C-alpha cells in the first residue's frame with residue numbers, strides 16, 4: 121500500500137456508491153493459517169473485536185445461494201480496488217472516490233489484523249484450515265448469539281448439557297457451516313464433532329416446516345444413527361423440529377409422499393432401500409452430513425453413498441464430511457464433490473486422542489491372551505471396559521469363556537438382532553454390563569461415557585481401526601486407557617502402533633521405534649480359537 125496516508129484523509133466515503141466494491145473486496149481471498157501468519161501488522165489481541173466481521177461473507181439465504189468461482193473472483197475483487205485506488209492522476213479524482221480509497225485501505229488493514237488474530241487463535245487451539253476466506257473461529261458460545269443470532273432454546277440446551285466452551289472443531293466448523301460453506305473435517309475421537317454439525321444445522325433450519333426432508337445425517341451403523349438421533353433431540357429440545365430415525369419399521373410403513381421431516385438420520389443402506397422402494401424425495405435437502413466419512417467412502421458403502429448424494433439434488437445444498445481419520449482418497453473425493461469447501465483439521469490428521477494412555481502387552485499365544493485378561497480382571501477390573509476382537513465368531517467364543525467368570529459381561533456383533541444390539545448398548549451405558557466384548561461394529565462414533573479402558577484383545581487391522589477403537593475411551597477431555605495385546609503374528613505391525621502412540625504423546629520404548637514399518641491394512645490373521653478347554 122504505497123499510496124495510503126494523508127492524500128485521502130478527511131474525505132467521506134460513499135458506501136452506497138462503492139457497495140459492490142466493498143462486497144467483492146471482502147470475498148474469496150485465499151488464505152490459510154500460514155499465509156495469515158505472514159501478515160506483518162502488529163496486533164492488539166484484546167481490541168477491535170468486530171472489525172473482521174465487516175469483511176466476513178454475508179451469507180445469502182441458502183435458497184438463493186449460488187456457487188461462486190473462487191480464485192478468479194478473489195483476483196477480480198482485488199483488481200477492482202487496485203484500479204480505483206491507483207488511478208493515473210489522483211488529482212483528477214473526485215473527493216468521494218478519494219475518501220472511498222482511504223476507507224477501503226483502513227478496512228483492508230483491519231481485515232488483515234483480523235486475519236492475524238484468527239491465525240493466532242487457531243494456532244493456540246491447534247486448528248488448521250485451508251480454503252478461501254475461512255470464517256473466524258468462535259471465541260466462545262456467546263459468539264453464537266452475537267455473531268449469528270443463535271436462538272435462545274439452543275443456547276439453553278448448550279448450557280443444560282454442561283458445554284462451557286466450544287471444542288476446537290466446534291470453534292471452526294460451526295462458523296464455516298453457518299456461512300453456507302461446505303466442509304470436510306478431521307478431529308480427534310471424542311472431541312465433539314456431532315455438535316459441530318448439529319448446531320449449525322438447527323440454526324440454519326430455524327424452525328420446523330412441513331412438506332420436505334430438509335437435512336440428512338448419514339451414519340455407518342444403526343447404533344451410531346440411534347445415538348446421533350438422541351443427540352439431535354437433546355439439542356433441539358424446546359423447538360418442534362421433526363427429527364426422524366430411519367428404522368426398518370419406518371422405512372416399510374411410512375407414507376413418504378407426506379413425510380414431515382426436518383432432519384432424517386439413517387444408515388446409507390436403509391436410506392437407499394427406501395429411496396428405491398418408496399421413491400423418497402431428497403431434492404429439497406439443504407444439509408447433508410456424512411459422519412465417519414472415511415468409513416462411508418469405503419468400497420462396500422460407496423455405491424449407496426453415491427446414489428444418496430445424487431438424490432440430494434438441491435443446487436444450494438451444504439455438504440459436510442466429519443471423521444477422526446481422513447485418508448487421502450477421502451480428501452480427493454471431497455474435493456471432487458464439494459464446491460469451495462473449507463478443510464478443517466484439528467491437531468494432526470489421523471492421530472489418536474492425546475488423553476488416552478496407551479500400552480502394548482505381549483502375550484505370546486492366543487492362550488496367553490485369555491490368561492492375561494483373566495489375571496488383569498481378577499487383580500483390578502475398573503469398569504466399564506470395552507474388549508475388541510476381530511470377528512463375530514471370536515466375539516462369541518470370548519463371551520463363552522468370560523460369561524462364567526464372576527464378571528458382568530455382554531457381547532455385541534452383527535449376528536445379533538437389532539433389539540439384542542440395542543440392549544447390549546443400553547446395558548453397557550447404564551453400567552449393568554461391566555465388560556462389553558465387541559467387534560468393530562461399535563468401534564466408531566459410539567459415545568459410551570466414562571469408558572475407563574479399551575482392550576484390543578485382537579490386534580486392530582489398520583491405523584484407522586486402532587484410532588477409532590481406543591477412542592471409545594478418553595472422551596470429551598477425560599483420561600482413558602488403551603491396552604493392545606499382541607502375539608507373534610502381530611509383530612510386523614507393532615511399529616505402526618508405536619508410531620501412533622508416539623505421535624499422541626505416549627512414551628514408547630526405543631526398541632519399538634527401531635522395528636521395521638510394514639504396510640498395515642486388513643491384518644486379520646487366522647487365529648487359534650479362544651478356549652481353555654483342552655483339544656480332544
Ligand SMILES: Nc1ncnc2c1ncn2[C@@H]1O[C@H](COP(=O)(O)OP(=O)(O)OP(=O)(O)O)[C@@H](O)[C@H]1O
Nearest residue numbers: 283285286287309310311312313314444565567596
Ligand atoms: N463443547 C463441549 N464441551 C463439553 N463436552 C462436549 C462438548 N461438545 C461435545 N461434548 C461431549 O463430548 C462427547 C463426545 O462428543 P462426540 O460423540 O460428538 O465426539 P466425536 O468427536 O464425534 O467422537 P468420535 O470421533 O468418536 O465419533 C459427548 O459426550 C458430548 O456430549
